[in-house]
Every structure is written in C-alpha cells, then in structure tokens.
Amino acid sequence: MSEVSTTNAPAGIGHGHDETSMGVDSRKLGLWAFIGSETLFFAALIVTYLIFKPVNEARPENQLPHEFLAINFTAGLAAILLASSLTMVLSIAAIRQNNQRMFRIWLGATIGLGLMFLGGQVYEFYHLYAEGLTLGSSLLGSTFFVLTGFHGTHVAIGVVWLSMIMWRGLKRGYSANDHMDVELGGMYWHFVDLVWVAVFTLIYLLP
Amino acid sequence: MATIERPVQRPVSVPKAVTEPTGWLSWFSTVDHKKIGIMYLVSAFIFFVIGGIEALLMRLQLATPNGTLLSPDAYNQLMTMHGTTMVFLAVMPLNVGLGNYLVPLMIGARDMAFPRLNALSIWLFILGGLMLYSSFALGGAPNAGWFAYAPLTETAYSPTHGMDYWILGLTLTGVASIAGAVNFIVTILNMRAPGMRLNRMPLFVWAQMVTSFIIIFAFPSLTVAQVFLLFDRNFGTRFFLADQGGDPMLWLHLFWFFGHPEVYILVLPVFGMISEILPTFSRKPIFGYAFIAYSTVAIGFLGFLVWAHHMFGTGLGPMVNAFFSGASMLIAIPTGVKIFNWIGTLYGGSLQLKTAMYFALGFISMFVIGGISGITLASPPVDLQQTDTYYVVAHFHYVLFGGAIFGIFAGAFYWFPKMSGRYLNETMGKIQFWLLLISFNVTFGPMHELGTQGMPRRIYTYQPGMGWDFWNLVETVASFGIAIAVALFMWNVVVSLRSGQRAPADPWDGSTLEWATASPPPVYNFAKIPRVHSRRPLWDSKYPEMEVSHSQGTRPMKRKEVAALDTGDQDQALFDPSTIHLPAPTFGPLWVSLGICVVFYGILYLVDSNYLSVIAVVAGLGLFAFGVTSWLRSADRDSAGAH
Incomplete structure (x- = not known):
C-alpha cells in the first residue's frame, strides 16, 4: 500500500505559511498513523500463528516448525534485513549532509539487501514446498505462509518504494533541505524490518 | 443561562469566485474536499436507497407466514447485501461525506491534508461498492450474512463466488476507509487555523478525529479475517475449518474486534453532528463541551474492550462473560452522560424548532431506546435469551437507523444550505420527520415483542400459528412509510436544488467557522485564513458584548481581539483569489x-x-x-x- 508515499501534498497546503499545527510534517504524521494501522495488521497475523501453534502440535497431521524451518538460513536473512536498516540510516545521514554520492551508494545497498532478502525468502518457500510444507498441509503451513508471505509482500513494496526514491533522486535530486521522500521511505523500511525481528523471534527462535 | 437574540445579519464576505473547470469530467479528476464530500454523500445515498429496497423485499417476504415472494437463497443474498450495504456503503460513507465537506471548513483549512489521497479514497469506495454489487450479475451475491460467520462462509457451504466478492469488495472499501482516516487525522491535527487549539475544535471535528483513530486500529482486524477466509476458500488453508484443526471462533474474535468499534465508527460522527446542531437551535453554547469531547475519546478506547458481548451465545465461560458484560455496561456511562449534555444544552434555551432540530431531537429519543435495549443485551443471561432473535434486530435498528440515520438527516437539513446555497423545504422536511418517526417506530418497535416471543432473525419465512403473524404484517406495512419518507426527502432535495429559498452564508446564525464563508463556499474556502480565539468564533464576532464561553482557558482575552474574526473583510478589495495555491485536478x-x-x-x-x-x-x-x-x-x- 504505497498510496501514502505517493501523496506529495506540501505540508499546510494553502495556508500561506509552511508551519503545521503540530510542527510535524504532514506526510510524516500520516505515515505514523498508517504504521500504527499496519502494526495491528501484523499483530493479528502473529497472534493467530501463536494461537494455532499448540493446536498444530496436537494434530495427527502436525508439522513442527523446528523440523522444517532452517534457523541458520533465516538467521542469515535476518542479518541481511537488519543490515539494510543500517544502510538506510547511513543513506539518510548522507543526504542530510548533501552527500549525493554516498546517499546513492547506501540507498542502492539497501535496495540490494532487500532484494537479497526476497530472493532468500523465495528460495526458502520453494524449499519448504518441496519438503511438503504447503498452505494446505497443516496449520503450520497455513499460518506460516500467510504471515511470512504478507511480510515478504511488504518488503517487496518497500523495495519498489526505495527504487522510486532512487529514480527520483537521480532525476530531480534531493538535498539537505529537501529529502522528506527519503525519510518516509526509511520510516516504512525500518517498520518492515522491525516486523521481521518479531516474526523471526516468535516463529523461528521460540521452541 | 443567557440565551441570545439574533441581531441583524452581518454581511459575511463573499469574494469573487475563481473560474474552475466544470463539466462532468471535472468530477473524475477533482481533489477538492467539498466535491469529494458531495460525491461521498450522493453515492452513499444511492447505496442507502438500494439497501432500503432490499429491506422492503425482505419485509414483503416476511409479511405473511410461508411467504413465497423470495426463494431462501434470494432472501439470504438480500439479507447479506442489506446489512453489508447499510454498514459499509451507506452510514459510514454518509458520515465520511459530511466530514469531508465540513472538517476543513470547521478548522479553517483550505483542503484536506492529502487532497489526492482523498480522491483515492472516494474512488476505492465507489469501486468497492460496485465490485460487491457486480456479484449479483456474476454468479450470485454473498449470502452468508454481513457478519460472514465461518464455517458457513467456507466453500463447502457457500460455493458461489459471492463471499469472495464480499471479501475483496469490502477490502477495497476498507483500504479507502484507512486512507481516509489517515487523511482526517493529519488534517485535524495539522491543518488547524491559527488559534484553533484542540480544545477549541467543534465537537463534530473531535468526533471525526476519534472515529478516524478507531478506523485505523479496527479495520486491520477485519482485513486479516478476510485474508484468512480468502485463503481458506481459494488457496487451501484451514484457518476456520474445525475438522482440520482450524477454529471458527477465530473468525468471531477477529470480526467482532473490528465489528464492535465499527458501531462507534457509525455513530460517533453523528454524536458530533448533534452536538453542533443543538447549540445553534437552542441559542446557547453546548453544555459540557469538555465532557463531550473527552467522553468521545473514552468511548473510542472502551469500544475496543467489549467485542465479546457479540459472542455470549458461544459459551466463552463465566469469567469472560463477566468481564465483557461489565465493560459493555461501563461504556453506557460516557454515552449516557452525553445524553444529559444534550438535554442540558436544550434546558433554558430558546429553542428554534427547525427541521434539523426535529431530527436531532428524534435522534436523542430513538437513540435512548436503542441504548436501553443495548444495556439489557449487555447482561449475559438476558442476551442468551434474546440473542439471534428479532429483539437484537430491533436494538441495532434503533441505534443505527433511529440513531445514525436520524442524525444524518438532521445534518443534511442543517448543512444543505451551506453546500447548495439553498434551504431544504421546511414543511416537506417536517412531514418527512413525522412520517419517518411514526413508521420507523411501527416497523422496528414490534420487533422487540417478536424477539421476546422467540422469533429468530435471519430466517426467510416462518410457520403460521406462532403468534408472529400480526406484528410481521404491521411491520411490513409500516416499512413502506419509511420508504415514502425517504422518497419525500429525495423529492425535497431535487425541488430545493432547483427552486429552494436562497440561503445566506450564515442561515442558522451558527457559531462555527463553516458559516463564516459563502454558501456554497468558494473553492479555496476562506479568502483569508481566520484567526480563532474561542470555541465559538462566529458568535464571538457577532455578539462581542456577550460572554458565551464559560471556561477560563477558552475565555477570550480581549474584546477587541475577539471582534476581529478575520475573514478577510478589510482586505477584500485588495484580495485576488487567483493567488491562492490549490492542488490541481x-x-x-x-x-x-x-x-x-x-x-x-x-x-x-x-x-x-x-x-x-x-x-x-x-x-x-x-x-x-x-x-x-x-x-x-x-x-x-x-x-x-x-x-
């Protein structure tokens, strides 16, 4: 859902002055509200997984997480995604100092790491399907794929979003005074990473 | 308490209009909050009429025992679409439409914070509604109820694509609602005119803000439930399939965690409208502004803690029932005190009984009846007796029709002059009110009795000799009275738009900022953004000699300052509207x-x-x-x- 990102109304439009009532950029405030909404979305998905976890174990056709999910591999994925948050921070820091070159390098690195994560997830899904864990094979399959699939979709949207920022950065250029697009993309990106921290901890690490 | 006499109307500045591209195409590209508000109102009203026709067909089927007008399947489709339409495509967007039109005007802004996102919301809403209704032509409408209880909604029991249309059509309108709510939140928090502190905002704006927060936190739960159902139906998962380890109770929890806050999404904006209309026609300030504002917030919080009272019948256990019963009764307190705020506003006022006031008073009395039957249902033993009977149908129609729809009619009569520059016809409006009030009560009042006698809801017919025949026939006859009243309103709108009495900028002598600009307002709303010094900026400037604010914090500091509610009077001659920058279509x-x-x-x-x-x-x-x-x-x- 990238409609928030594409809303480019200048803050306090038509007011004749650029200040907003709260002193926060309107688009930033809107994105915070949207992230609040997304938090509830992922909370519902995660809670469903946790509710069905014991039910899955008690079923005759149970499939247990630790038999299927490769922790070492996904720990690598988690490291990649966390690293991408760091490069995102570095990218924003660079544009704040008007350092165009480093801004592009770090943003490119973020996009690259995001793509690596997605590639890893596609590989993982493919692998799991080959081993017999599918959407329909057990409660684990149903809850796991819907939750991680929606997270992956959010990562994919984030990659597209950051790519658009990259493209617009090359085309019209951002500067130390004008980089709200980058900050917003970064906020969303950190949120998606944070969700992965919760997913990784609760689904892969919990026994 | 002092009531105020209306002085000679002070001419309010009407700057020259900016030339805007007109024609039907402009509606498809507009980002103007006023046009989008009207689009919401018109499309939602069309859905309201369609939902009403569905209800009339159901009433005709139930008029006599063993009715044969509708097949069971057709009845199920109409019942599902009636509920879904009224909740998602009628009452919600009617509120959003009024909010879209009024909130920027009330807080002294030129548009919503994100005008293009606003346009996205209206189109997603319209397309979602059309997608849902396209199911009638494409293999059958959804037929498992607006609450869509699993496992009835699973492929084995609902084999047509109807439920898939329900899921995906409502997801479209859900995205529209979340986008709209984000827009309202940012607009209200960030776009207020100088001096318009949160504690000075009109109560309608407060209500819209709280409603928007409820929307962004409640809708994800519905979306997740719908995603699970979509996957169950199409992609082989088993979230709600009990025989494979899934749990239909999960649907109930996810759905009602959204569904109960939804009730407040439907009714809180109407509380806001009533809180604007009553003071204007009582000629005195609202009684207990702060309580109404903060109790709206309290209702917003508590609304998330009562969802399981929709599920007493499922056997959650005494502890759970006790908690949710207590929480549900607790929520009656902020709601009940609001009723006293409104009565306190009327008390000692010099009431002007315009049609809007009729509907506002109708709202209060009907909502009280619905609220009281709600309190009875909050008690698990009573609920176990009454659940799934017509008593419940009576309860929520008193709240949502007697409450929300009466309030929205009040709002329509109150703000129509602002939107169109013409009054709605008062005589026709009062006839409509009495017709609606009587036929509404005769339609839904007896349902309390039928429910208590054990008539189950959601049935397409019933046997003779159950003692239900008489009241069912009466209800069916009366339901056509409602239809005539709604038709009368449509006629009133059409006639008044063509030849209604011209309304000035401030036809009711209101106190809030939307009356400070022309009727209908120019595209930029205010030539100059007004400065606000109290909760009732317009009354302060019209009646500088009167003390209309009661609390210390909001008392105007200096009379001179107050009198100068600056709507651009002085600068008018020098003012050139083309210098105002507005987003392009x-x-x-x-x-x-x-x-x-x-x-x-x-x-x-x-x-x-x-x-x-x-x-x-x-x-x-x-x-x-x-x-x-x-x-x-x-x-x-x-x-x-x-x-």
Whole structure:
C-alpha cells in the first residue's frame, strides 16, 4: 500500500505559511498513523500463528516448525534485513549532509539487501514446498505462509518504494533541505524490518 | 443561562469566485474536499436507497407466514447485501461525506491534508461498492450474512463466488476507509487555523478525529479475517475449518474486534453532528463541551474492550462473560452522560424548532431506546435469551437507523444550505420527520415483542400459528412509510436544488467557522485564513458584548481581539483569489484505484481461470503504476507551484 508515499501534498497546503499545527510534517504524521494501522495488521497475523501453534502440535497431521524451518538460513536473512536498516540510516545521514554520492551508494545497498532478502525468502518457500510444507498441509503451513508471505509482500513494496526514491533522486535530486521522500521511505523500511525481528523471534527462535 | 437574540445579519464576505473547470469530467479528476464530500454523500445515498429496497423485499417476504415472494437463497443474498450495504456503503460513507465537506471548513483549512489521497479514497469506495454489487450479475451475491460467520462462509457451504466478492469488495472499501482516516487525522491535527487549539475544535471535528483513530486500529482486524477466509476458500488453508484443526471462533474474535468499534465508527460522527446542531437551535453554547469531547475519546478506547458481548451465545465461560458484560455496561456511562449534555444544552434555551432540530431531537429519543435495549443485551443471561432473535434486530435498528440515520438527516437539513446555497423545504422536511418517526417506530418497535416471543432473525419465512403473524404484517406495512419518507426527502432535495429559498452564508446564525464563508463556499474556502480565539468564533464576532464561553482557558482575552474574526473583510478589495495555491485536478487517483480493482478481480478468479486472471493482475498492476506516475507528476507540479 504505497498510496501514502505517493501523496506529495506540501505540508499546510494553502495556508500561506509552511508551519503545521503540530510542527510535524504532514506526510510524516500520516505515515505514523498508517504504521500504527499496519502494526495491528501484523499483530493479528502473529497472534493467530501463536494461537494455532499448540493446536498444530496436537494434530495427527502436525508439522513442527523446528523440523522444517532452517534457523541458520533465516538467521542469515535476518542479518541481511537488519543490515539494510543500517544502510538506510547511513543513506539518510548522507543526504542530510548533501552527500549525493554516498546517499546513492547506501540507498542502492539497501535496495540490494532487500532484494537479497526476497530472493532468500523465495528460495526458502520453494524449499519448504518441496519438503511438503504447503498452505494446505497443516496449520503450520497455513499460518506460516500467510504471515511470512504478507511480510515478504511488504518488503517487496518497500523495495519498489526505495527504487522510486532512487529514480527520483537521480532525476530531480534531493538535498539537505529537501529529502522528506527519503525519510518516509526509511520510516516504512525500518517498520518492515522491525516486523521481521518479531516474526523471526516468535516463529523461528521460540521452541 | 443567557440565551441570545439574533441581531441583524452581518454581511459575511463573499469574494469573487475563481473560474474552475466544470463539466462532468471535472468530477473524475477533482481533489477538492467539498466535491469529494458531495460525491461521498450522493453515492452513499444511492447505496442507502438500494439497501432500503432490499429491506422492503425482505419485509414483503416476511409479511405473511410461508411467504413465497423470495426463494431462501434470494432472501439470504438480500439479507447479506442489506446489512453489508447499510454498514459499509451507506452510514459510514454518509458520515465520511459530511466530514469531508465540513472538517476543513470547521478548522479553517483550505483542503484536506492529502487532497489526492482523498480522491483515492472516494474512488476505492465507489469501486468497492460496485465490485460487491457486480456479484449479483456474476454468479450470485454473498449470502452468508454481513457478519460472514465461518464455517458457513467456507466453500463447502457457500460455493458461489459471492463471499469472495464480499471479501475483496469490502477490502477495497476498507483500504479507502484507512486512507481516509489517515487523511482526517493529519488534517485535524495539522491543518488547524491559527488559534484553533484542540480544545477549541467543534465537537463534530473531535468526533471525526476519534472515529478516524478507531478506523485505523479496527479495520486491520477485519482485513486479516478476510485474508484468512480468502485463503481458506481459494488457496487451501484451514484457518476456520474445525475438522482440520482450524477454529471458527477465530473468525468471531477477529470480526467482532473490528465489528464492535465499527458501531462507534457509525455513530460517533453523528454524536458530533448533534452536538453542533443543538447549540445553534437552542441559542446557547453546548453544555459540557469538555465532557463531550473527552467522553468521545473514552468511548473510542472502551469500544475496543467489549467485542465479546457479540459472542455470549458461544459459551466463552463465566469469567469472560463477566468481564465483557461489565465493560459493555461501563461504556453506557460516557454515552449516557452525553445524553444529559444534550438535554442540558436544550434546558433554558430558546429553542428554534427547525427541521434539523426535529431530527436531532428524534435522534436523542430513538437513540435512548436503542441504548436501553443495548444495556439489557449487555447482561449475559438476558442476551442468551434474546440473542439471534428479532429483539437484537430491533436494538441495532434503533441505534443505527433511529440513531445514525436520524442524525444524518438532521445534518443534511442543517448543512444543505451551506453546500447548495439553498434551504431544504421546511414543511416537506417536517412531514418527512413525522412520517419517518411514526413508521420507523411501527416497523422496528414490534420487533422487540417478536424477539421476546422467540422469533429468530435471519430466517426467510416462518410457520403460521406462532403468534408472529400480526406484528410481521404491521411491520411490513409500516416499512413502506419509511420508504415514502425517504422518497419525500429525495423529492425535497431535487425541488430545493432547483427552486429552494436562497440561503445566506450564515442561515442558522451558527457559531462555527463553516458559516463564516459563502454558501456554497468558494473553492479555496476562506479568502483569508481566520484567526480563532474561542470555541465559538462566529458568535464571538457577532455578539462581542456577550460572554458565551464559560471556561477560563477558552475565555477570550480581549474584546477587541475577539471582534476581529478575520475573514478577510478589510482586505477584500485588495484580495485576488487567483493567488491562492490549490492542488490541481488529476486523474492519477482514479487510475490507481481502477488498477487495484482490476487486480482484485484477477485474484477473485485466480483459481477458476488461471491464465486470464494472471493477465488481469498484471494489467491491473500496470494501470496502478501508470496511475502512480501521473499522481506523482501532478504532485510535483503542485509543489513546484507552491514555492
């Protein structure tokens, strides 16, 4: 859902002055509200997984997480995604100092790491399907794929979003005074990473 | 308490209009909050009428025992679509429409914070509604109830694509609601005119803000439930399939965690409207502004803690029942005190019984009846007796029709002059009110009795000799009175738009900022953004000698300062509206929402016709991408023009 990102109304439009009532950029405030909404979305998905976890174990056709999910591999994925948050921070820091070159390098690195994560997830899904864990094979399959699939979709949207920022950065250029697009993309990106921290901890690490 | 006499109308500045592109195409590209508000109101009213026709067909079927007008399947489809339509496509968007039109005016802004996102919301709402209704022509409408209880909604019991249309159509309107709520939150928090502190905002704005917060936190739960159901039906998962380890109770929890806050989403904005209308026609300030504002917030919080009272019948256990019963009764306190706030506002006022006031008073009395039957239902033993009977049907129609719809009619009569520049006909309005009040009560009042006698809801017919025949026939006859009243309102709108009495800028002598500009307002709303010094900026400037604010914090500091509610009077001669920068119209949001809609049709038929569906998804994404680029181009042009 990238409609928030594409809303480019200048803050306090038509007011004749650029200040907003709260002193926060309107688009930033809107994105915070949207992230609040997304938090509830992922909370519902995660809670469903946790509710069905014991039910899955008690079923005759149970499939247990630790038999299927490769922790070492996904720990690598988690490291990649966390690293991408760091490069995102570095990218924003660079544009704040008007350092165009480093801004592009770090943003490119973020996009690259995001793509690596997605590639890893596609590989993982493919692998799991080959081993017999599918959407329909057990409660684990149903809850796991819907939750991680929606997270992956959010990562994919984030990659597209950051790519658009990259493209617009090359085309019209951002500067130390004008980089709200980058900050917003970064906020969303950190949120998606944070969700992965919760997913990784609760689904892969919990026994 | 002092009541105030109305002085000679002070002419309010009406700057020359800016030439705007007109014609029907302008409606498809508009980003003006007032036009979008009217689009919401008109489309939601059309859905309201369709939902009403569905209700009349059901009433005709139930008029006599063993009715044969509708097949069981047709009845189920109509029942599902009636509920879904009234909740998601009528009452909610009617509130959003009024909010869209009024909130920027009330807080002294020129538009919503995100005008293009606003356009996206209206198009997603309209397309979602159309997608839902397209199911009638494409294999059958959803038929498992608006609450869509699993496992009835699973493929084994609902084999047509109806439920898939319900899921995906409502997801479209859900995205529209979340986008709209984000827009309202940012607009209200960030776009207020100088001096318009949170504690000075009109109560309608407070209500819209709380409602928006409820929307962003409640809708994700519905979306997740719908995603699970979509996957169960189409992609082989087992979330709600008890025989495979799934749990239908999960649907109930997710759905009602959304569903109960939804009740407040429907009714809180109406509370706000009533809180604007009563003071104007009582000629005195609202009684207990702070209580109404903060109790709205309290209701917003408590609304998330009562969802399981919809599930007493499922056997949750005494502890759970006790908690949710207590929480439900607790919520009656902030709601009940509001009733006293409104009565306190009326008390000692010099009441002007205009049609809007009639409907506002009708709202209070009908809502009290619905509230009292709600308190009885909050008690588990009573609920176990009454659940799934017509008593429940009576209860929520008193709240949502006697409450919300009466209040929305009050709002329509109150703000129609602002939107159109003409009054609605008062005589016709009062006839409509009495007809609606009587036929509403005769339609839904006896349902309390029928429910207590054990008549179950959601049935397409019943046997003779159950003692239900008489009241069912009476209800059916009376329901046509409601239809005539609604038709009368439509006639009133049409006639008044053509030849109604011209309304001035401030026809009711109101106290809030929307009355400070012309009727209808110019596209830029205010020539000069007004400065606000109290909760009732317009009364302060019209009646500088009267003390209309009671609390210390909001008392105007200096009379001189107060009198100068600056709506641009002095600068008018020098004012050139073309210097005001407003966002340009764009088709971007329309393309984006059409793209999403095409993708959703693709998903819906993914299992049936793989090949075509994938093409649809890809084409939809292409349209989406095209829409985003045209949106961004327009946004860039605007920010370039603003600097």
